[in-house]
Amino acid sequence: MTADAPALSPGQLITVTIHDLAFGGEGVGRAGELVVFVPFVIPGEVVQAEVTEVKKKFARARLVRVVTVSPDRVEPRCKYFGECGGCQYQHVAYATQLRAKHKQIADLFQRVGGLSGAVIDPVVPCPEPYGYRNRIMVRTQWNRRRQRIELGFLGCDNEFVVSINECAIAEPGLNEDLQKVIANPPPRGGLKVTLRVTPEGWVVPRDSFFQNNFFLLPKLVATVRERLREAGSRRLIDAYCGVGFFALELADLVTSFVGVEYDGLAIKAAKENMALRGVTNGQFVGGAAEDYLGGLLARHPGEPTTLVVDPPRTGIPRPALERIRRAHPQQVIYVSCHPATLARDLQVLCADGAYTLARVTPHDMFPQTQHVECVADLRAVAPPQRASVSR
Numbered sequence: 358m359t360a361d362a363p364a365l366s367p368g369q370l371i372t373v374t375i376h377d378l379a380f381g382g383e384g385v386g387r388a389g390e391l392v393v394f395v396p397f398v399i400p401g402e403v404v405q406a407e408v409t410e411v412k413k414k415f416a417r418a419r420l421v422r423v424v425t426v427s428p429d430r431v432e433p434r435c436k437y438f439g440e441c442g443g444c445q446y447q448h449v450a451y452a453t454q455l456r457a458k459h460k461q462i463a464d465l466f467q468r469v470g471g472l473s474g475a476v477i478d479p480v481v482p483c484p485e486p487y488g489y490r491n492r493i494m495v496r497t498q499w500n501r502r503r504q505r506i507e508l509g510f511l512g513c514d515n516e517f518v519v520s521i522n523e524c525a526i527a528e529p530g531l532n533e534d535l536q537k538v539i540a541n542p543p544p545r546g547g548l549k550v551t552l553r554v555t556p557e558g559w560v561v562p563r564d565s566f567f568q569n570n571f572f573l574l575p576k577l578v579a580t581v582r583e584r585l586r587e588a589g590s591r592r593l594i595d596a597y598c599g600v601g602f603f604a605l606e607l608a609d610l611v612t613s614f615v616g617v618e619y620d621g622l623a624i625k626a627a628k629e630n631m632a633l634r635g636v637t638n639g640q641f642v643g644g645a646a647e648d649y650l651g652g653l654l655a656r657h658p659g660e661p662t663t664l665v666v667d668p669p670r671t672g673i674p675r676p677a678l679e680r681i682r683r684a685h686p687q688q689v690i691y692v693s694c695h696p697a698t699l700a701r702d703l704q705v706l707c708a709d710g711a712y713t714l715a716r717v718t719p720h721d722m723f724p725q726t727q728h729v730e731c732v733a734d735l736r737a738v739a740p741p742q743r744a745s746v747s748r
Contacts, residue, residue, distance in 0.1 A: 365416050369408045375400050380461040382445030382727040393418055397439055397448055399427035429453040434487055435525035442513045444725040455480040455721060458729045462696045462719055470700030478718045485572045486724035490527045491554040492569050499546035508542050526725055528554050559600060560629045562622040566599045570722040578606050580718050581690055584734045585610055588688040590663035594653050596646035597668045601627030605636055614639035615653055617646045647677040654684030662686040672698030678705045689735040694728055706735055713738050
């Protein structure tokens with residue numbers, strides 16, 4: 358801070374003009390030269406906020422009131438919004454949410470990955486911006502002051518559970534199940550209860566991963582299929598394959614495929630899902646994708662191969678990225694729910710011209726929240742310069 362910048366302190370009321378939305382959902386304003394983050398605001402708004410935290414380069418503040426209201430502000434559908442930490446954007450018109458997410462992805466790609474935002478498509482909207490989640494996990498916490506169990510989601514403070522009796526972004530059937538849990542709550546705090554709508558035609562173990570939005574899932578699959586078809590690969594490796602979803606949805610486009618997954622129950626389910634569909638041109642292998650990638654990619658050298666990766670939001674470990682670069686499949690389709698880790702990993706894969714980022718298509722699998730699913734299409738350009746890749 359410069360000498361004439363205001364010295365902020367917790368509890369202080371300030372008036373801030375919001376000029377951007379950061380990834381994560383907080384509005385960005387300035388008090389002098391100090392960046393101030395304020396939740397539940399919209400760019401263009403002037404707001405009064407109470408400072409809650411002051412660091413060397415930024416401060417955080419709690420929204421007190423909106424002085425100048427954005428025309429993009431709408432009434433949240435959920436009575437818990439602003440207290441429950443599950444949603445960040447219910448106060449923002451849906452079309453504006455989509456534009457904000459596109460800008461956030463472009464900014465992250467430039468800042469984290471040094472990648473151009475020019476290849477990022479507009480965000481594909483969800484046909485149902487509410488009532489879409491097919492899986493929720495509620496938590497329990499003992500409230501010492503009220504002497505009762507709280508059952509719901511972590512609050513915006515990420516410390517205390519906010520009790521709820523319905524979730525506006527959950528499918529109606531899950532809210533019915535939630536009522537049963539509320540009527541018969543777990544006996545103590547610190548427990549989690551997962552509620553899920555099983556996808557029709559798929560075997561999915563209770564704790565195994567499956568995409569959480571059935572409404573937009575067909576478009577996500579269509580995008581991945583289109584990218585694979587454009588590349589013309591005849592071999593497919595599906596890393597982090599879960600219950601075999603992408604491998605089985607793409608099986609008719611390739612001669613052979615292999616799916617890899619460390620979750621033993623998911624691999625068992627993948628084999629059952631393959632049998633249910635009568636698919637015979639592939640196999641599923643149990644184990645960590647990071648351990649298998651090198652061998653699988655090297656099994657058929659020179660044969661056009663597409664690698665599909667859909668890792669956890671933490672991304673792909675650096676050693677596995679280096680194995681991909683060395684094996685150099687002709688196409689990598691990277692499906693990610695976290696643009697920042699995606700940008701980080703793409704920077705490694707594209708280093709030294711080994712791959713070019715052909716296209717990124719975001720899908721709004723998580724309306725009203727900070728999250729967004731991206732499909733990145735990378736095409737091999739030249740063998741990687743191994744001398745620049747750390748071992």
